[in-house]
Amino acid sequence: MSPGMGSATTQTLVVVAVALAVAAGLRSTWSP
Amino acid sequence: MLGSITPLGERGRGSRWWVTVTAYVLGSTLAGVAVGSSLGFLGSSVAGRMPVTARLVVIALAVIAGLLVDVGSFGLRLPTVRRQVDEAWRAGYRGWVWGFGYGVQLGAGAVTVVTTSTIYVTWLAASLSGSAVAGALIGTTFGFARAIPILSVASVRRPDQLLHVDAVLVRWAAPARRATYGVGAVAACLALLGAARW
Numbered sequence: 001m002s003p004g005m006g007s008a009t010t011q012t013l014v015v016v017a018v019a020l021a022v023a024a025g026l027r028s029t030w031s032p
Numbered sequence: 033m034l035g036s037i038t039p040l041g042e043r044g045r046g047s048r049w050w051v052t053v054t055a056y057v058l059g060s061t062l063a064g065v066a067v068g069s070s071l072g073f074l075g076s077s078v079a080g081r082m083p084v085t086a087r088l089v090v091i092a093l094a095v096i097a098g099l100l101v102d103v104g105s106f107g108l109r110l111p112t113v114r115r116q117v118d119e120a121w122r123a124g125y126r127g128w129v130w131g132f133g134y135g136v137q138l139g140a141g142a143v144t145v146v147t148t149s150t151i152y153v154t155w156l157a158a159s160l161s162g163s164a165v166a167g168a169l170i171g172t173t174f175g176f177a178r179a180i181p182i183l184s185v186a187s188v189r190r191p192d193q194l195l196h197v198d199a200v201l202v203r204w205a206a207p208a209r210r211a212t213y214g215v216g217a218v219a220a221c222l223a224l225l226g227a228a229r230w
Contacts, residue, residue, distance in 0.1 A: 009084035009109035010171060012226030016091060016219045017157035017170045021064075023135065023215035025177025028138070029034065030205050031147045 033138065034181060034197060036122065038188040047127030050182060053182055055128040059135025060179035067140050068158045068171015075167070081168065085227040086159040092223035094156050094169030094218045098149025102213065112146040143212035148212055 035041075037056060041224055042049040079087060101108045117137055121130040137143050141151045158167040187193050 007149045014166050016223045018173045019219050020154045021170050021174035022148050022177045023212045024154045025174045026185050029148040029181045031145050
């Protein structure tokens, strides 16, 4: 991981956030 | 948006679809990078004073609260701007200009109509990520994922094909909504497990 994303807990946070980002991005395909 | 950038439409406007799409995806991704890294940087002072486990719990709670709003619990409705991209741009500007402009607006996430709480939670997570680098990674992912479905209309060269795309979108709307809920639930569980584990 890059600097600033060192600890396992931080990596978990980033993984969670990236999963949310993918879901949010794809779901927005159905925005008007 | 998918129906707005098709080879059929771009041919009619005298533009090359791949140029418009490249600008669109680039604009969306760059906007995601800009918003994500900015939030990561701005939030780092607050995030730095919170244990990561506490941040994970906050994100999990935000996901759960967002899901409750998304399904309309307690009569709640998701707050959003009503703004959409300006349709007139397509007639007034070159393809790559309006493509990039549309991408920037949509990749920013919340400057046009927001249909899912996961957008807000994604930006919250970027704010709590602790650094501009992590925020940029989160924002890049959002911006790219927001734009890349446009490739699904790459073969639309006739009006009936566009109607087919619309029909597919309608058919997949409900499953996509449920899938988003599912990802949110899994993300919340993972965040709570991560907080408990460490």
